[in-house]
Amino acid sequence: MMVKRGGLRLRGVEKAYGTGEAAVCALRGIDLDVAPGELVAILGASGSGKTTLLNVIGGIESVDAGSVCVAGEEVSARSPSALSEFRRTHIGFIFQFFNLIPTLTARENVEVVMELTGRGDRRRVPDLLAAVGLTDRADHFPAQLSGGQQQRASIARAIATEPDLLLADEPTGALDVATGRIVLGLIQQINKTGRGVVMVTHNEMASHIADRVLRMGDGRIVADELNAEPTDAVALRW
Ligand SMILES: Nc1ncnc2c1ncn2[C@@H]1O[C@H](COP(=O)(O)OP(=O)(O)OP(=O)(O)O)[C@@H](O)[C@H]1O
Numbered sequence: 001m002m003v004k005r006g007g008l009r010l011r012g013v014e015k016a017y018g019t020g021e022a023a024v025c026a027l028r029g030i031d032l033d034v035a036p037g038e039l040v041a042i043l044g045a046s047g048s049g050k051t052t053l054l055n056v057i058g059g060i061e062s063v064d065a066g067s068v069c070v071a072g073e074e075v076s077a078r079s080p081s082a083l084s085e086f087r088r089t090h091i092g093f094i095f096q097f098f099n100l101i102p103t104l105t106a107r108e109n110v111e112v113v114m115e116l117t118g119r120g121d122r123r124r125v126p127d128l129l130a131a132v133g134l135t136d137r138a139d140h141f142p143a144q145l146s147g148g149q150q151q152r153a154s155i156a157r158a159i160a161t162e163p164d165l166l167l168a169d170e171p172t173g174a175l176d177v178a179t180g181r182i183v184l185g186l187i188q189q190i191n192k193t194g195r196g197v198v199m200v201t202h203n204e205m206a207s208h209i210a211d212r213v214l215r216m217g218d219g220r221i222v223a224d225e226l227n228a229e230p231t232d233a234v235a236l237r238w
Helices: 051-057 080-088 106-117 122-131 147-160 178-191
Strands: 006-019 024-034 039-044 065-070 091-096 164-171 196-200 212-217 220-226
Touching: 006 051, 024 051, 024 220, 039 080, 051 065, 051 196, 080 091, 080 106, 091 147, 106 122, 106 147, 122 147, 122 164, 147 178, 164 178, 178 196, 178 220
Parallel strands: 039 196, 039 212, 091 164, 164 196
Antiparallel strands: 006 024, 006 065, 212 220
Protein backbone atom coordinates (compact mmCIF):
# COMPACT_ATOMS: atom_id res chain seq x y z
CA MET A 1 0.00 0.00 0.00
CA MET A 2 1.23 3.51 -0.80
CA VAL A 3 2.39 5.43 2.26
CA LYS A 4 1.15 9.01 2.37
CA ARG A 5 3.70 11.47 3.71
CA GLY A 6 4.38 15.10 4.43
CA GLY A 7 1.57 16.17 6.78
CA LEU A 8 1.63 19.62 8.40
CA ARG A 9 0.43 21.20 11.62
CA LEU A 10 0.88 24.94 12.18
CA ARG A 11 -0.37 26.75 15.26
CA GLY A 12 -0.41 30.48 15.88
CA VAL A 13 2.41 31.14 13.44
CA GLU A 14 3.55 34.75 13.27
CA LYS A 15 6.33 36.26 11.24
CA ALA A 16 7.47 39.85 10.74
CA TYR A 17 10.38 41.19 8.72
CA GLY A 18 12.40 44.04 10.21
CA THR A 19 11.79 45.67 13.58
CA GLY A 20 10.14 48.71 15.13
CA GLU A 21 8.25 51.08 12.87
CA ALA A 22 9.77 49.49 9.77
CA ALA A 23 8.45 46.02 10.67
CA VAL A 24 6.31 44.31 8.06
CA CYS A 25 3.97 41.68 9.42
CA ALA A 26 3.92 38.84 6.87
CA LEU A 27 2.06 36.13 8.85
CA ARG A 28 -0.53 37.07 11.48
CA GLY A 29 -1.49 33.89 13.29
CA ILE A 30 -1.64 30.92 10.93
CA ASP A 31 -3.39 27.73 12.08
CA LEU A 32 -3.26 24.98 9.49
CA ASP A 33 -3.54 21.20 9.36
CA VAL A 34 -2.65 19.36 6.16
CA ALA A 35 -3.10 15.61 5.90
CA PRO A 36 -0.21 13.47 4.63
CA GLY A 37 -0.31 13.14 0.84
CA GLU A 38 -2.56 16.17 0.31
CA LEU A 39 -1.98 18.52 -2.66
CA VAL A 40 -2.62 22.06 -1.43
CA ALA A 41 -2.61 25.21 -3.58
CA ILE A 42 -2.16 28.65 -2.01
CA LEU A 43 -3.60 31.67 -3.81
CA GLY A 44 -3.66 35.30 -2.74
CA ALA A 45 -2.75 38.83 -3.71
CA SER A 46 0.85 39.90 -4.02
CA GLY A 47 2.30 40.54 -0.56
CA SER A 48 -0.34 38.47 1.26
CA GLY A 49 2.29 36.13 2.77
CA LYS A 50 2.24 33.08 0.48
CA THR A 51 5.98 32.74 -0.04
CA THR A 52 6.65 33.46 3.62
CA LEU A 53 4.27 30.68 4.61
CA LEU A 54 5.97 28.27 2.20
CA ASN A 55 9.41 29.25 3.52
CA VAL A 56 8.31 28.80 7.12
CA ILE A 57 7.01 25.31 6.29
CA GLY A 58 10.27 24.50 4.50
CA GLY A 59 12.48 25.78 7.29
CA ILE A 60 13.96 28.55 5.12
CA GLU A 61 12.49 31.22 7.42
CA SER A 62 12.23 31.01 11.20
CA VAL A 63 9.01 32.04 12.97
CA ASP A 64 8.55 34.75 15.62
CA ALA A 65 5.77 32.89 17.43
CA GLY A 66 3.81 29.66 17.14
CA SER A 67 4.75 26.15 16.14
CA VAL A 68 5.40 24.40 12.84
CA CYS A 69 5.33 20.63 12.64
CA VAL A 70 6.17 18.98 9.29
CA ALA A 71 6.15 15.23 8.60
CA GLY A 72 5.85 14.64 12.34
CA GLU A 73 8.85 16.81 13.24
CA GLU A 74 8.79 20.09 15.12
CA VAL A 75 10.55 22.65 12.94
CA SER A 76 10.14 25.87 14.90
CA ALA A 77 12.82 26.71 17.45
CA ARG A 78 15.56 24.73 15.72
CA SER A 79 19.12 25.93 15.27
CA PRO A 80 20.16 26.83 11.69
CA SER A 81 22.14 23.59 11.32
CA ALA A 82 19.25 21.49 12.63
CA LEU A 83 16.97 23.32 10.18
CA SER A 84 19.17 22.47 7.21
CA GLU A 85 19.28 18.85 8.35
CA PHE A 86 15.47 18.93 8.47
CA ARG A 87 15.30 20.39 4.93
CA ARG A 88 17.73 17.82 3.53
CA THR A 89 15.72 14.96 4.98
CA HIS A 90 12.14 16.02 4.33
CA ILE A 91 11.73 18.78 1.76
CA GLY A 92 12.05 19.23 -1.99
CA PHE A 93 11.80 22.77 -3.40
CA ILE A 94 10.76 24.06 -6.83
CA PHE A 95 11.07 27.78 -7.59
CA GLN A 96 9.64 30.10 -10.22
CA PHE A 97 13.03 30.74 -11.82
CA PHE A 98 14.33 27.18 -11.41
CA ASN A 99 17.48 28.07 -9.39
CA LEU A 100 19.69 25.55 -11.17
CA ILE A 101 23.46 25.83 -10.80
CA PRO A 102 24.51 27.40 -14.15
CA THR A 103 27.92 25.70 -14.32
CA LEU A 104 26.49 22.19 -13.96
CA THR A 105 24.56 20.15 -16.53
CA ALA A 106 21.00 18.99 -15.89
CA ARG A 107 22.32 15.59 -14.80
CA GLU A 108 24.94 17.16 -12.52
CA ASN A 109 22.35 19.46 -10.95
CA VAL A 110 20.46 16.35 -9.86
CA GLU A 111 23.60 14.47 -8.78
CA VAL A 112 24.99 17.32 -6.73
CA VAL A 113 22.05 17.42 -4.29
CA MET A 114 22.50 13.70 -3.73
CA GLU A 115 26.17 14.29 -2.96
CA LEU A 116 25.49 17.28 -0.71
CA THR A 117 22.70 15.62 1.23
CA GLY A 118 23.95 12.03 1.24
CA ARG A 119 20.43 11.02 0.20
CA GLY A 120 19.04 9.31 -2.90
CA ASP A 121 20.58 6.70 -5.15
CA ARG A 122 22.87 7.99 -7.94
CA ARG A 123 21.99 4.96 -10.06
CA ARG A 124 18.46 6.38 -10.22
CA VAL A 125 19.50 9.65 -11.89
CA PRO A 126 18.80 8.39 -15.45
CA ASP A 127 15.33 7.26 -14.30
CA LEU A 128 14.67 10.61 -12.64
CA LEU A 129 15.65 12.49 -15.80
CA ALA A 130 13.56 10.12 -17.92
CA ALA A 131 10.56 10.66 -15.63
CA VAL A 132 10.65 14.39 -16.38
CA GLY A 133 11.33 13.82 -20.10
CA LEU A 134 14.90 15.12 -20.10
CA THR A 135 16.93 12.08 -21.14
CA ASP A 136 18.16 13.68 -24.36
CA ARG A 137 19.03 16.97 -22.62
CA ALA A 138 20.81 15.47 -19.59
CA ASP A 139 24.22 16.83 -20.59
CA HIS A 140 23.07 20.34 -21.42
CA PHE A 141 23.75 23.31 -19.17
CA PRO A 142 20.80 25.42 -17.91
CA ALA A 143 21.52 28.20 -20.43
CA GLN A 144 21.13 25.62 -23.21
CA LEU A 145 17.71 24.55 -21.96
CA SER A 146 14.27 26.14 -22.41
CA GLY A 147 12.43 27.40 -19.32
CA GLY A 148 10.23 24.31 -19.28
CA GLN A 149 13.24 22.01 -19.57
CA GLN A 150 14.97 23.86 -16.73
CA GLN A 151 11.87 23.49 -14.57
CA ARG A 152 11.77 19.78 -15.37
CA ALA A 153 15.42 19.45 -14.30
CA SER A 154 14.60 21.29 -11.09
CA ILE A 155 11.71 18.87 -10.45
CA ALA A 156 14.06 15.89 -10.92
CA ARG A 157 16.44 17.58 -8.47
CA ALA A 158 13.65 18.24 -5.96
CA ILE A 159 12.61 14.59 -5.78
CA ALA A 160 16.14 13.12 -6.00
CA THR A 161 16.46 13.12 -2.22
CA GLU A 162 13.14 11.28 -1.71
CA PRO A 163 11.44 14.12 0.20
CA ASP A 164 8.21 13.71 2.16
CA LEU A 165 6.95 17.10 1.06
CA LEU A 166 7.36 19.07 -2.17
CA LEU A 167 7.13 22.86 -1.89
CA ALA A 168 6.59 24.75 -5.14
CA ASP A 169 6.70 28.56 -5.32
CA GLU A 170 5.03 29.75 -8.55
CA PRO A 171 6.29 26.72 -10.48
CA THR A 172 4.54 27.83 -13.69
CA GLY A 173 5.05 31.57 -13.23
CA ALA A 174 7.80 31.83 -15.85
CA LEU A 175 6.35 29.32 -18.32
CA ASP A 176 3.90 29.42 -21.22
CA VAL A 177 0.57 27.64 -20.89
CA ALA A 178 1.50 24.36 -22.61
CA THR A 179 4.76 24.05 -20.68
CA GLY A 180 3.07 25.02 -17.43
CA ARG A 181 0.56 22.24 -17.96
CA ILE A 182 3.40 19.69 -18.33
CA VAL A 183 5.04 20.94 -15.12
CA LEU A 184 1.73 20.76 -13.23
CA GLY A 185 1.27 17.23 -14.56
CA LEU A 186 4.66 16.24 -13.12
CA ILE A 187 3.73 17.80 -9.77
CA GLN A 188 0.49 15.85 -9.79
CA GLN A 189 2.36 12.61 -10.59
CA ILE A 190 4.76 13.19 -7.70
CA ASN A 191 1.79 13.75 -5.41
CA LYS A 192 0.29 10.44 -6.57
CA THR A 193 3.35 8.66 -5.16
CA GLY A 194 2.13 9.73 -1.71
CA ARG A 195 4.17 12.88 -1.20
CA GLY A 196 2.51 15.98 0.15
CA VAL A 197 2.65 19.06 -2.09
CA VAL A 198 2.16 22.72 -1.18
CA MET A 199 2.14 24.99 -4.23
CA VAL A 200 1.94 28.77 -4.26
CA THR A 201 0.43 30.14 -7.45
CA HIS A 202 -1.14 33.27 -8.89
CA ASN A 203 -2.97 31.14 -11.39
CA GLU A 204 -6.51 30.22 -10.39
CA MET A 205 -6.56 27.53 -13.08
CA ALA A 206 -3.37 25.86 -11.78
CA SER A 207 -5.05 25.55 -8.38
CA HIS A 208 -7.66 23.25 -9.95
CA ILE A 209 -5.17 20.34 -9.76
CA ALA A 210 -5.18 20.62 -5.95
CA ASP A 211 -7.18 18.65 -3.37
CA ARG A 212 -7.53 21.81 -1.39
CA VAL A 213 -7.23 25.54 -2.06
CA LEU A 214 -6.19 28.07 0.56
CA ARG A 215 -6.51 31.81 -0.02
CA MET A 216 -4.37 34.28 1.85
CA GLY A 217 -5.04 37.93 2.59
CA ASP A 218 -2.84 40.23 4.66
CA GLY A 219 -0.94 37.47 6.48
CA ARG A 220 -3.96 35.29 7.20
CA ILE A 221 -5.70 32.30 5.64
CA VAL A 222 -9.01 33.85 4.60
CA ALA A 223 -10.52 30.84 2.78
CA ASP A 224 -9.90 27.12 2.88
CA GLU A 225 -11.86 24.98 0.41
CA LEU A 226 -11.74 21.31 -0.49
CA ASN A 227 -11.80 20.50 -4.18
CA ALA A 228 -14.00 17.43 -4.57
CA GLU A 229 -12.76 16.71 -8.09
CA PRO A 230 -9.22 17.88 -8.78
CA THR A 231 -8.60 18.37 -12.51
CA ASP A 232 -5.97 16.34 -14.34
CA ALA A 233 -3.27 18.79 -15.41
CA VAL A 234 -3.51 17.62 -19.03
CA ALA A 235 -7.11 18.86 -19.15
CA LEU A 236 -6.39 22.35 -17.78
CA ARG A 237 -7.29 25.27 -20.02
CA TRP A 238 -6.30 28.86 -19.36
N1 LIG B 1 12.99 39.58 3.22
C1 LIG B 1 12.01 40.45 3.46
N2 LIG B 1 12.25 41.62 4.10
C2 LIG B 1 11.26 42.50 4.37
N3 LIG B 1 9.97 42.30 4.03
C3 LIG B 1 9.67 41.18 3.38
C4 LIG B 1 10.66 40.19 3.05
N4 LIG B 1 10.06 39.16 2.40
C5 LIG B 1 8.75 39.49 2.33
N5 LIG B 1 8.50 40.69 2.91
C6 LIG B 1 7.20 41.35 3.05
O1 LIG B 1 6.32 40.44 3.69
C7 LIG B 1 5.02 40.49 3.09
C8 LIG B 1 4.66 39.10 2.57
O2 LIG B 1 5.54 38.77 1.50
P1 LIG B 1 5.46 37.40 0.70
O3 LIG B 1 6.61 37.37 -0.25
O4 LIG B 1 5.32 36.28 1.64
O5 LIG B 1 4.08 37.59 -0.10
P2 LIG B 1 3.52 36.81 -1.36
O6 LIG B 1 2.06 36.63 -1.10
O7 LIG B 1 4.32 35.59 -1.61
O8 LIG B 1 3.74 37.86 -2.51
P3 LIG B 1 3.99 37.66 -4.10
O9 LIG B 1 2.73 37.02 -4.62
O10 LIG B 1 4.19 39.05 -4.60
O11 LIG B 1 5.21 36.79 -4.25
C9 LIG B 1 5.09 41.54 2.01
O12 LIG B 1 4.59 42.75 2.55
C10 LIG B 1 6.57 41.66 1.71
O13 LIG B 1 6.90 42.94 1.27
